[in-house]
Amino acid sequence: MQVLAGMLCLLGAFFFMAGSVGVIRFPDSLSRIHALTKADNLGLGFIVLALVITSQSVAVGLKLILIWVLALVASSSICFFLGRKLIRGG
Amino acid sequence: MNLILLFDVFLIAALLLVSWRLLGASDLFQATVLFISFGLFLSLAWIRLGAPDIALAEAAVGAGLAGVLLFGTFKGLEPGADRENDSFTSEPCRLDPISPCPGKIHLLLAFTCVGSLTTLLVLAVLDLPATGDGLTPMVSQFLERSGVEHPVTAVLLNFRFYDTWLELGVLVAAVLGILCVRNRFDLRELKVLQAPDVMLRRLVMGLAPTMALVVVYLLWLGDHAPGGAFQAGVVLAAMLVLLWFSGHASITGLSRMLWLFCLIAGFAVMLLVAVVSALWPEMRPLEFPEEWSAMIILGVEVVATLSIGVALSSLAILSLGAVDDPGGS
Numbered sequence: 001m002q003v004l005a006g007m008l009c010l011l012g013a014f015f016f017m018a019g020s021v022g023v024i025r026f027p028d029s030l031s032r033i034h035a036l037t038k039a040d041n042l043g044l045g046f047i048v049l050a051l052v053i054t055s056q057s058v059a060v061g062l063k064l065i066l067i068w069v070l071a072l073v074a075s076s077s078i079c080f081f082l083g084r085k086l087i088r089g090g
Numbered sequence: 091m092n093l094i095l096l097f098d099v100f101l102i103a104a105l106l107l108v109s110w111r112l113l114g115a116s117d118l119f120q121a122t123v124l125f126i127s128f129g130l131f132l133s134l135a136w137i138r139l140g141a142p143d144i145a146l147a148e149a150a151v152g153a154g155l156a157g158v159l160l161f162g163t164f165k166g167l168e169p170g171a172d173r174e175n176d177s178f179t180s181e182p183c184r185l186d187p188i189s190p191c192p193g194k195i196h197l198l199l200a201f202t203c204v205g206s207l208t209t210l211l212v213l214a215v216l217d218l219p220a221t222g223d224g225l226t227p228m229v230s231q232f233l234e235r236s237g238v239e240h241p242v243t244a245v246l247l248n249f250r251f252y253d254t255w256l257e258l259g260v261l262v263a264a265v266l267g268i269l270c271v272r273n274r275f276d277l278r279e280l281k282v283l284q285a286p287d288v289m290l291r292r293l294v295m296g297l298a299p300t301m302a303l304v305v306v307y308l309l310w311l312g313d314h315a316p317g318g319a320f321q322a323g324v325v326l327a328a329m330l331v332l333l334w335f336s337g338h339a340s341i342t343g344l345s346r347m348l349w350l351f352c353l354i355a356g357f358a359v360m361l362l363v364a365v366v367s368a369l370w371p372e373m374r375p376l377e378f379p380e381e382w383s384a385m386i387i388l389g390v391e392v393v394a395t396l397s398i399g400v401a402l403s404s405l406a407i408l409s410l411g412a413v414d415d416p417g418g419s
Contacts, residue, residue, distance in 0.1 A: 070297075077293050
């Protein structure tokens with residue numbers, strides 16, 4: 001279980017890394033938002049999964065999943081608002 | 091152990107780097123963003139020092155709320171000059187283009203003050219006993235008489251009741267200050283800068299119940315774990331600001347009396363506790379009877395959460411709201 005959690009954490013860290021590289025390397029704001037929100041949500045998902053399978057109780061696991069869902073909702077809607085603002089040139 | 095040490099060194103390096111960049115930032119937007127990231131690194135440092143209560147408060151107030159207030163302020167400082175205005179050509183010595191460059195005297199004065207403050211702080215740290223638990227044994231000795239199980243809550247709302255009381259007073263004073271600056275008497279005519287849209291309304295409508303649940307949960311958690319009135323109040327404030335931002339009924343819909351009532355309720359309840367305990371026979375001021383202390387603390391915390399939430403959201407709304415017509419003119 002611990003080994004699996006460690007591997008999931010590493011996988012999550014890889015996606016976070018990919019997202020951060022994207023933010024630095026991509027040319028314009030739209031593709032930067034794309035890199036940040038998509039890759040980081042996946043990375044956070046893997047890390048949360050690792051924490052859930054090592055957590056001792058169901059309640060803690062459910063709270064962790066709730067955090068992930070809230071982060072998903074927040075970052076995708078912020079991505080939408082930023083993207084719309086950029087396209088409209090506001 | 092070594093990995094943790096490496097992490098600590100990275101954290102300190104990041105804190106120093108961010109604060110250096112913050113001081114050298116060439117425009118206010120950059121400085122604000124750096125200040126927010128400084129707050130987040132600082133809350134990580136608090137976690138590493140084993141103080142999750144302070145870390146929560148720092149992340150919420152130091153990074154979140156202070157960031158919002160700074161954004162609101164710099165929008166007021168440079169009207170129209172948004173961040174697209176990259177051709178910022180003034181000298182690096184001034185963030186605010188209107189103010190004059192500081193002279194040699196100012197720099198000397200600043201260096202003297204900062205230097206003596208740093209020396210005093212270093213002396214104070216050196217003066218601490220190298221080993222020992224400070225006041226921890228005393229707090230844990232009296233913890234079961236305090237009415238709560240979490241030592242931080244016991245200190246904040248029982249042993250050092252007046253500290254929290256005065257903090258609430260500071261919040262009320264801050265709202266009064268910003269009301270004076272913005273020349274307003276209430277929040278009712280304040281409008282959002284842009285018309286709220288459907289997507290945002292739906293999103294906030296979905297999020298608000300979850301946030302309300304988190305407020306109650308954090309408040310209840312303060313009894314036995316990190317959490318409590320301040321953390322719950324900050325989440326409440328965030329909820330109220332989001333509701334206002336998306337065009338729902340928020341504290342801007344309250345009548346002036348009701349709003350002021352919510353604003354001062356926390357301070358007033360604590361004042362009431364102080365007066366009653368001072369007048370009660372055979373009891374000293376701010377001393378609770380043991381069998382009642384759990385109830386008193388819970389009641390004060392609920393009211394304080396309401397006041398903190400309303401005060402912080404009023405600060406944010408007042409600094410972000412549209413300035414079409416100042417009320418007094």
